[in-house]
Amino acid sequence: MITLTDYADAARERLGPAVWDFVEGGAGAERTLAANLTAFEHVRLRPRVLTGLGLPHTKTEVLGRVWGAPVGVAPMAYHTLAHPEGEVATARAGVPFVVSTFASRTFEDIAAAATAPLWLQVYCFRDRTSTRRLVERAERAGFEALVLTADAPRLGRRVRDLRNGFLLPPGVEPANLTGTGFSAPGEHALAEFDAALDWSVVGWLRSISSLPVLVKGVLTGSDALRAREAGADGVIVSNHGGRQLDGAPATFDVLPEIAGAVSGSCAVLIDGGVRRGADVLACLASGADAVLVGRPVLHGLAAGGTDGVAGVLGVVTDELAEAMLLTGVPSPSDAGPELLTPTEPAAV
Numbered sequence: 039m040i041t042l043t044d045y046a047d048a049a050r051e052r053l054g055p056a057v058w059d060f061v062e063g064g065a066g067a068e069r070t071l072a073a074n075l076t077a078f079e080h081v082r083l084r085p086r087v088l089t090g091l092g093l094p095h096t097k098t099e100v101l102g103r104v105w106g107a108p109v110g111v112a113p114m115a116y117h118t119l120a121h122p123e124g125e126v127a128t129a130r131a132g133v134p135f136v137v138s139t140f141a142s143r144t145f146e147d148i149a150a151a152a153t154a155p156l157w158l159q160v161y162c163f164r165d166r167t168s169t170r171r172l173v174e175r176a177e178r179a180g181f182e183a184l185v186l187t188a189d190a191p192r193l194g195r196r197v198r199d200l201r202n203g204f205l206l207p208p209g210v211e212p213a214n215l216t217g218t219g220f221s222a223p224g225e226h227a228l229a230e231f232d233a234a235l236d237w238s239v240v241g242w243l244r245s246i247s248s249l250p251v252l253v254k255g256v257l258t259g260s261d262a263l264r265a266r267e268a269g270a271d272g273v274i275v276s277n278h279g280g281r282q283l284d285g286a287p288a289t290f291d292v293l294p295e296i297a298g299a300v301s302g303s304c305a306v307l308i309d310g311g312v313r314r315g316a317d318v319l320a321c322l323a324s325g326a327d328a329v330l331v332g333r334p335v336l337h338g339l340a341a342g343g344t345d346g347v348a349g350v351l352g353v354v355t356d357e358l359a360e361a362m363l364l365t366g367v368p369s370p371s372d373a374g375p376e377l378l379t380p381t382e383p384a385a386v
């Protein structure tokens with residue numbers, strides 16, 4: 039297992055084809071899904087030699103907590119699709135972890151296994167009482183921040199799942215929600231998500247909890263500023279891994295606009311297509327404080343449980359340290375835009 043592709047290959051052999059499609063797929067023609075990866079293919083980093091640096095360190099402060107590296111786990115529903123122990127096995131890898139509203143293990147069990155910060159990803163339901171219960175339960179279990187997913191007033195049109203008639207296998211269910219009983223993920227969203235959310239939900243979340251709130255799914259500078267005005271402590275630049283608006287831009291391409299708009303006034307994280315340490319360094323250079331990794335974590339989990347998750351994130355972190363050394367960057371906060379070589383716009 040040398041690269042994340044090795045983990046993906048191993049996972050594909052273990053997961054059934056419909057589960058593989060659920061994990062890998064995006065919305066519509068999967069243009070945004072592809073764009074997330076392509077954006078990093080165009081990055082060229084400027085090496086710096088003879089810097090006298092020695093070994094760089096990857097420690098990073100995010101919302102007042104020190105992470106071992108600027109890399110965490112993006113929220114993904116139903117880790118038990120990939121491994122019987124699900125989110126508990128993921129948490130044991132000891133990496134900052136955003137736990138989905140649709141986690142398939144209880145917050146308490148996940149918290150008991152975790153040694154790194156846990157955040158709760160919140161889908162705000164029309165039923166605010168059940169949303170509030172979810173938040174309170176996670177806060178009691180020791181979760182440290184709330185991540186409001188703002189780009190999913192309903193679930194995107196996932197063509198692969200529609201063709202497969204994808205249903206959750208028996209026994210895979212949201213462990214922290216009561217009274218559900220939906221087996222198609224999109225059905226649940228259609229029935230329960232509040233499609234008419236507005237920015238006031240940020241204030242509402244702050245009023246029911248003492249935890250910092252981040253808004254996930256921001257793709258423009260103007261929305262990032264609105265998030266700040268609404269009281270958010272951070273934004274996560276995300277297009278939901280290409281699973282929502284097909285045709286939305288690659289996250290890496292809009293990161294400079296967003297980092298520029300908020301200019302250090304709140305935390306900026308990014309997810310979507312991060313597969314190598316050099317991708318992480320490019321994100322730091324473009325103004326992100328940290329990145330989240332999605333699908334590869336489920337690949338690691340399917341391929342080798344906790345060790346697989348730790349392996350995936352270990353590969354990315356080792357590659358990051360190597361890229362930092364070769365570009366003369368002593369610590370993540372020292373990465374700046376001078377690391378990036380402007381490239382010719384891609385031929386249309």
Ligand code: FNR
Nearest residue numbers: 061112113114115138187278279309310311332333
């Ligand atoms: C997701 N994502 C997601 N996001 C969210 O806010 N709540 C959720 O429950 C889920 N569930 C989910 C399931 C699966 C199987 C995938 C692949 C993704 C989106 C996720 O947080 C993240 O934005 C992307 O996955 C990041 O892109 P990469 O790293 O997968 O390319």
